[in-house]
Amino acid sequence: MTLEQLPPLRDALAEHGLLARKAFGQHFLLDLNITRKIARLAQVGPGDQVIEVGPGPGGLTRALLETGAQVVAIEKDQRFRPLLEALAAAASPGALNLQFADALIADEAALGGGAAHVVSNLPYNVGTALLIKWLTGRWTPSSMTLMFQKEVAQRITAPVDGEAYGRLAVIAQVTSDVRTVMDVPARAFTPPPKVESAVVRVTPRPDRPSPARLDALQKLTAAAFGQRRKMLRASLKALGGEPLIDAAGLDPKARAETVDVGGFLRLADAWITERRR
Structure with a gap:
């Protein structure tokens, strides 16, 4: 058949x-x-x-x-x-x-x-x-x-x-x-x-993030969107708060849904840099 x-x-x-x-x-x-x-x-x-x-x-x-x-x-x-x-x-x-x-x-x-x-x-x-x-x-x-x-x-x-x-x-x-x-x-x-x-x-994408950046992104997006009605300075407080957000060039008063993919990548890079210190 x-x-x-x-x-x-x-x-x-x-x-x-x-x-x-x-x-x-x-x-x-x-x-x-x-x-x-x-x-x-x-x-x-x-x-x-x-x-x-x-x-x-x-x-x-x-x-x-x-x-x-x-x-x-x-x-x-x-x-x-x-x-x-x-x-x-x-x-x-x-x-x-x-x-x-x-x-x-x-x-x-x-x-x-x-x-x-x-x-x-x-x-x-x-x-x-x-x-x-x-x-x-x-x-x-x-x-x-x-x-x-x-x-x-x-x-x-x-x-x-x-x-x-x-x-x-x-x-x-x-x-x-x-x-x-x-x-x-x-x-x-x-x-x-x-x-x-x-x-x-x-x-x-050919320029997909490294495993380390992806791991950081998963942690940061889970925190940011887990409390999406809160400002970043509150939702990301446990992961670095305002110093982290400033290092990424973002507004601490912004909410997660207004941050584009590039902004989250900058957050990931800032978080990785801080952890290496």
């Missing part, structure tokens, strides 16, 4: 009596027109290494395999093993590597052979945690094309002083170029979620 001969995803789910599990944040994307568009937006093709998290019944996986990419699919829910193994058998030999594991603790560098693109309809309950892992961890993807709840997508791409601007925007934008490339309505999913979704394209 080839990929083209596989039964429709809806029929395969019905045959195995599989329903989405709320505890896993599952919503199935069964429309192959949409999954193929996501694969095109990911700009992957023959020979590319792709890591997909949460393939579920394999809708996006099919579309990725159709591009000729080599796919590593990481799935925590063992219920999908029969569907995914059937997909692997229908694909070209070795094209689909199935890993039944928790993506939060997976070693992507080993699974993807080093350089790999991440393309996923991420489970809602772990999407942000996985993004932070890939943005700040030891392994950096070649690119990421990821579906999130629309609210999360807006937090990733938010401009400074925007309503959604916060810690996630700073970490994402200091490490990567980010943009929303596709909106996906709730009705496209089975079962439909209560929220709209969006696909975000994340391309790592």
Whole structure:
């Protein structure tokens, strides 16, 4: 059996009596027109290494395999093993590597052979945690094309002083170029979620901060946005207060949402310099 001969995803789910599990944040994307568009937006093709998290019944996986990419699919829910193994058998030999594991603790560098693109309809309950892992961890993807709840997508791409601007925007934008490339309505999913979704394209920047600067940024943004209604001199008091803020050339009376990515980088550098003294 080839990929083209596989039964429709809806029929395969019905045959195995599989329903989405709320505890896993599952919503199935069964429309192959949409999954193929996501694969095109990911700009992957023959020979590319792709890591997909949460393939579920394999809708996006099919579309990725159709591009000729080599796919590593990481799935925590063992219920999908029969569907995914059937997909692997229908694909070209070795094209689909199935890993039944928790993506939060997976070693992507080993699974993807080093350089790999991440393309996923991420489970809602772990999407942000996985993004932070890939943005700040030891392994950096070649690119990421990821579906999130629309609210999360807006937090990733938010401009400074925007309503959604916060810690996630700073970490994402200091490490990567980010943009929303596709909106996906709730009705496209089975079962439909209560929220709209969006696909975000994340391309790592060549000038991404060093691990030390990223560590400092995470601490500073956690403090600053943890008390976002407070002025910086209050929210950052435990990390250096006004001397730190002055060293970064910022206004101690400013609030976190008015500080751009460059301002937070200056704060990180000032904090690192102070700790070295």
